[in-house]
Amino acid sequence: MAQPVPEHADSNDAHGHDAHDAHGHHEQSFWSKYVFSVDHKMIAMQYMFTGMAMGIIGGFFSYVFRMQMAFPGHSIPFFGVVTPNEYNMLITNHGTIMIFWLAMPVLVAAFGNFLIPLMLGCDDMVFPRINRLSYQIFLLSAIVLIGSWFVEGGGFGGAWTSYPPLSAKSQYNLTSWGSTLWVIAVGLEFVAFLLGGINFVTTAMNSRAPGMRMFDIPIVVWMIVLASMLFMGSVGPLLAGAVMLAFDQQLGTGFFDPVRGGDPILWQHLFWFFGHPEVYVVLLPAVGIVAEIITVFSRKKLFAYKTVLYTAFGTGVLSFFVWAHHQFIAGIDPRMANVFTATTVLISIPIAEMMFVYVATLYGGSITLTTPMLWALAFIAEFIIGGVTGIFLGASGSDIYFHDTYFVLAHFHYTFVPIAVIAVYAGFTFWFPKMFGKMMNETLGKIHFWGTVLPFNGIFIPLFVTGMAGDHRRIHNYKNFPELTTPMHEMWREVATISLLVLIAFQFVFFANLIWSLRKGKAAGNNPWQANTLEWVAPSPPPHGNFAELPNCYRGPYEYSVPNREKDYWPQNEPA
Amino acid sequence: MATKPIATTRSATTIPTGRLAIWWVLASEVVIFGGLLASYIMHRLGHPEFGDYASHTNTYIGAVNTFVLLTSSYFAVRAHNEAEHGRGKAAAKWLYLTCLGAVMFLCIKSFEWHHEISEGFTITKNAFWSFYYLAAGLHACHVIGGGIIMLIIAEDAKKNKELQRVELIGIYWHFVDVVWIFLFPLLYIAK
Amino acid sequence: MIEHYIEQASTYAADIDGLVLLVGLLVGFWFVLIEVIFFGLIVSFRKREGVKAQYISGEEKHEKRWIAVPHELVLLCDVVIIIAAVRVWVDVKQTLPPAQATVRVIAQQWAWSFVHPGPDNQLDTADDIKTVDELHVKIGTTYHFKLEARDVLHSFSVPVFRLKQDAIPGRVITGWFKATRLGIHDIQCTEICGIGHALMPARIYIQSEADYVAWETAHAPPPTATASLGN
Numbered sequence: 001m002a003q004p005v006p007e008h009a010d011s012n013d014a015h016g017h018d019a020h021d022a023h024g025h026h027e028q029s030f031w032s033k034y035v036f037s038v039d040h041k042m043i044a045m046q047y048m049f050t051g052m053a054m055g056i057i058g059g060f061f062s063y064v065f066r067m068q069m070a071f072p073g074h075s076i077p078f079f080g081v082v083t084p085n086e087y088n089m090l091i092t093n094h095g096t097i098m099i100f101w102l103a104m105p106v107l108v109a110a111f112g113n114f115l116i117p118l119m120l121g122c123d124d125m126v127f128p129r130i131n132r133l134s135y136q137i138f139l140l141s142a143i144v145l146i147g148s149w150f151v152e153g154g155g156f157g158g159a160w161t162s163y164p165p166l167s168a169k170s171q172y173n174l175t176s177w178g179s180t181l182w183v184i185a186v187g188l189e190f191v192a193f194l195l196g197g198i199n200f201v202t203t204a205m206n207s208r209a210p211g212m213r214m215f216d217i218p219i220v221v222w223m224i225v226l227a228s229m230l231f232m233g234s235v236g237p238l239l240a241g242a243v244m245l246a247f248d249q250q251l252g253t254g255f256f257d258p259v260r261g262g263d264p265i266l267w268q269h270l271f272w273f274f275g276h277p278e279v280y281v282v283l284l285p286a287v288g289i290v291a292e293i294i295t296v297f298s299r300k301k302l303f304a305y306k307t308v309l310y311t312a313f314g315t316g317v318l319s320f321f322v323w324a325h326h327q328f329i330a331g332i333d334p335r336m337a338n339v340f341t342a343t344t345v346l347i348s349i350p351i352a353e354m355m356f357v358y359v360a361t362l363y364g365g366s367i368t369l370t371t372p373m374l375w376a377l378a379f380i381a382e383f384i385i386g387g388v389t390g391i392f393l394g395a396s397g398s399d400i401y402f403h404d405t406y407f408v409l410a411h412f413h414y415t416f417v418p419i420a421v422i423a424v425y426a427g428f429t430f431w432f433p434k435m436f437g438k439m440m441n442e443t444l445g446k447i448h449f450w451g452t453v454l455p456f457n458g459i460f461i462p463l464f465v466t467g468m469a470g471d472h473r474r475i476h477n478y479k480n481f482p483e484l485t486t487p488m489h490e491m492w493r494e495v496a497t498i499s500l501l502v503l504i505a506f507q508f509v510f511f512a513n514l515i516w517s518l519r520k521g522k523a524a525g526n527n528p529w530q531a532n533t534l535e536w537v538a539p540s541p542p543p544h545g546n547f548a549e550l551p552n553c554y555r556g557p558y559e560y561s562v563p564n565r566e567k568d569y570w571p572q573n574e575p576a
Numbered sequence: 577m578a579t580k581p582i583a584t585t586r587s588a589t590t591i592p593t594g595r596l597a598i599w600w601v602l603a604s605e606v607v608i609f610g611g612l613l614a615s616y617i618m619h620r621l622g623h624p625e626f627g628d629y630a631s632h633t634n635t636y637i638g639a640v641n642t643f644v645l646l647t648s649s650y651f652a653v654r655a656h657n658e659a660e661h662g663r664g665k666a667a668a669k670w671l672y673l674t675c676l677g678a679v680m681f682l683c684i685k686s687f688e689w690h691h692e693i694s695e696g697f698t699i700t701k702n703a704f705w706s707f708y709y710l711a712a713g714l715h716a717c718h719v720i721g722g723g724i725i726m727l728i729i730a731e732d733a734k735k736n737k738e739l740q741r742v743e744l745i746g747i748y749w750h751f752v753d754v755v756w757i758f759l760f761p762l763l764y765i766a767k
Numbered sequence: 768m769i770e771h772y773i774e775q776a777s778t779y780a781a782d783i784d785g786l787v788l789l790v791g792l793l794v795g796f797w798f799v800l801i802e803v804i805f806f807g808l809i810v811s812f813r814k815r816e817g818v819k820a821q822y823i824s825g826e827e828k829h830e831k832r833w834i835a836v837p838h839e840l841v842l843l844c845d846v847v848i849i850i851a852a853v854r855v856w857v858d859v860k861q862t863l864p865p866a867q868a869t870v871r872v873i874a875q876q877w878a879w880s881f882v883h884p885g886p887d888n889q890l891d892t893a894d895d896i897k898t899v900d901e902l903h904v905k906i907g908t909t910y911h912f913k914l915e916a917r918d919v920l921h922s923f924s925v926p927v928f929r930l931k932q933d934a935i936p937g938r939v940i941t942g943w944f945k946a947t948r949l950g951i952h953d954i955q956c957t958e959i960c961g962i963g964h965a966l967m968p969a970r971i972y973i974q975s976e977a978d979y980v981a982w983e984t985a986h987a988p989p990p991t992a993t994a995s996l997g998n
Binding site for chain 1: 768769771772773782783786787790791793794795797798801802804805806808809812813814815818819820821822823824825826830831833834837838841842845848849851852853854855856857859860861876918919920922924926929930931932933935936937938940952953955956957958959960961962963964965966968
Binding site: 117120122123124125126127128194197198201202203205206207208212232233234235236237238239240241243244247251252253254255260261262263266270273545550 | 581582583584586587588589591593596597600601603604605606607608609610611612614615618619622623699700702703706707710714
């Protein structure tokens with residue numbers, strides 16, 4: 001070992017003098033405080049708001065193409081008439097944005113950055129400057145993506161899955177620069193998250209508060225760390241593949257070109273080898289957020305903490321062995337399909353078990369339906385729909401029919417929307433008091449909740465129906481398909497679109513709540529929810545350095561309603 | 577920010593955080609190169625003519641470069657040894673030698689590629705050459721990046737600062753070496 | 768469930784629909800059960816004045832059983848589903864019953880071409896009938912299709928058959944179907960293939976033997992001297 005650990009950071013020492021003194025009272029300029037910050041909380045906010053801004057763009061795209069679906073050929077307000085290439089660009093970038101520029105930054109990087117040091121009782125992440133660099137690369141990737149829509153030829157329209165040869169040759173996709181900028185943006189985003197992962201994993205492994213054992217770590221921290229590991233273990237081949245695709249696009253190589261001895265299916269394998277673990281990369285943090293919330297608002301210990309961890313591990317490991325269920329009819333050896341159908345259907349087991357454990361946590365609880373709790377409960381109720389509908393697709397025999405229909409789309413929105421919208425709102429409304437020092441308005445919160453969750457179902461249940469009834473994907477206009485232009489089809493498409501309009505309208509309630517709460521919200525105090533985990537020990541919002549004195553940890557995170565104690569909660573930092 | 581957070585100095589696993597971090601970085605790099613090389617191997621298995629295409633690579637130059645890299649890794653080990661004993665100036669000297677090895681590697685590679693390109697073996701010649709330039713090029717980028725970081729660490733080490741980083745860049749350098757140890761047989765020997 | 772919306776017109780359509788129904792019943796059962804328990808618990812355990820929550824770790828054996836037992840039942844359901852799925856899959860995608868006729872299906876940006884074998888029932892002979900966006904087949908006949916793509920990935924989908932197969936440039940992929948009902952139905956391209964992806968519908972004409980022969984005769988290419996000599 002090279003350098004001895006400085007004395008004052010000895011793990012038995014609870015006094016964080018260094019944190020306080022070193023960051024004393026120096027005034028930071030606007031630039032160093034808000035733009036070039038190395039503080040994990042500021043970086044978290046940067047990720048959060050960039051992600052949310054991108055989410056608004058992605059949501060706008062869905063508004064446009066859903067209007068086209070319901071009222072084909074009409075001029076869409078705020079957009080105009082949607083041409084086929086615009087339609088393809090919209091659906092492609094909607095998917096790409098929502099996964100890579102909304103779900104990942106908000107769930108992994110924003111919540112990860114904000115929560116991990118606080119919940120572990122640290123003053124910051126282990127490598128603050130690498131942290132800042134990761135955001136800068138992420139921001140660059142967002143700029144490159146947005147730029148890709150304004151170059152000659154327009155934005156890439158080959159679907160977020162970007163299968164070659166369509167994506168590899170501009171003579172086919174007609175978006176020479178758009179396609180390459182899209183690939184570069186995605187590649188940069190991957191690099192940003194690989195860098196970010198360095199901090200999440202090393203901070204969680206090494207920088208825990210003195211006394212915090214492995215099983216005292218809050219579930220959400222575990223989940224974000226596991227998600228980072230999953231990401232890191234799966235993205236490499238696709239990063240290589242992205243370079244290969246960019247080379248095919250611009251240099252004329254033939255990695256994926258059958259004419260030149262390449263193989264389009266290679267791309268699919270590289271893509272989905274990452275793509276499947278990726279959905280768990282975003283699922284795990286969402287599930288972690290839900291765990292933190294349901295324990296607080298049912299005043300109950302998490303049921304079988306270790307089981308939650310094992311199911312998360314199990315899901316993560318299994319997720320590397322299911323990828324070709326996206327490729328059942330893609331032209332892979334049909335015998336392979338049987339292997340993947342088995343693994344895919346079986347992966348439902350750890351996830352089902354996780355859901356059972358969450359439901360069991362409610363048993364015997366004392367439940368208050370605050371806004372965060374409503375969101376967390378809605379996650380469970382809605383995600384289960386996503387989970388069970390996945391079985392139809394994992395079963396190879398039925399996937400022959402369902403592949404590339406709206407049934408698939410409805411399935412993955414029943415997983416992704418709970419992940420990227422419901423769980424995000426859950427986490428945001430739950431930790432808002434800590435982040436901003438104010439309480440959010442409960443009434444506006446509940447209105448926003450119902451106005452989001454109910455219409456959400458109104459969008460996607462009709463799409464299960466139209467999917468079963470034959471609607472295939474990525475079609476800008478069904479007019480050429482007599483069997484898909486029945487009144488029934490058209491009615492359900494309209495119901496879905498109108499539900500989306502309602503959902504969008506209610507998001508304004510959220511913004512109103514945000515602004516109102518920031519200005520007029522009640523002062524939150526350190527621990528308005530009477531929760532146990534260490535972030536609630538710090539002031540709201542936490543200052544630079546987080547804690548006046550770095551806390552020690554004396555117990556697990558979910559010691560609620562412990563018998564024979566007066567208070568129904570027992571913070572982790574309170575000595576026995 | 578001149579001061580480090582307390583978080584950086586904690587060590588619940590007793591492994592220094594820097595070392596945890598570098599292993600994490602290496603793990604992600606292994607998956608990147610692993611994916612690329614697995615794609616190459618799959619292609620190769622499906623295309624026996626790759627053997628013919630590969631016959632035009634210069635095994636002799638590849639072997640020289642292998643020796644250069646291995647030697648530079650040895651220098652990195654010497655640097656680490658000096659750093660362990662707190663001898664920053666000596667550690668920096670060995671790091672500079674390692675960088676010299678990197679420069680030699682890159683010069684030899686430039687010469688090699690210049691020659692191959694002028695013979696018409698470009699990246700678009702066929703799938704083998706596409707993989708050849710991509711894999712070796714990606715590796716070369718890691719050599720360049722690693723070399724630059726190594727120089728920065730050597731500057732600090734000269735002043736006896738952040739000596740623990742000498743070990744870390746050494747570990748990274750060994751990884752760059754190991755990737756080459758895979759590339760060499762796949763691109764040069766298997767003909 | 769699907770048959771409610773789209774008729775079954777192939778020998779395996781009912782099998783696929785049957786699998787969908789099986790999955791629907793099994794997952795439907797679990798779905799209803801969990802949601803009922805979930806909402807029931809929320810209602811039963813609302814915060815009540817003076818009533819404290821219980822302290823349950825979930826690590827005790829008798830507590831764990833509440834998770835372990837459903838977990839094992841789910842596993843059982845999964846095994847049933849896997850077996851059922853594999854059976855359907857093997858039948859549709861792995862077995863190739865002997866062909867009574869073969870058609871070539873060619874996808875390109877943005878149209879379908881079909882090559883029918885003509886009266887000699889051989890592909891790649893002079894009497895082949897080439898059509899664009901129209902596939903004619905005889906009811907009750909086992910067909911092999913040879914699927915090709917000229918440029919990018921496409922996918923050959925016939926919803927009434929419940930059939931789908933991606934088309935890959937540079938490869939010929941063989942599949943099979945046997946129509947069981949007369950009618951004219953949609954053929955879709957189900958892999959995004961560029962801006963004309965929605966502009967390449969085709970139709971399949973499932974015809975009786977007599978009608979098919981009539982169509983064939985009407986559309987056969989004019990015989991050439993060499994062709995009649997060859998026959």
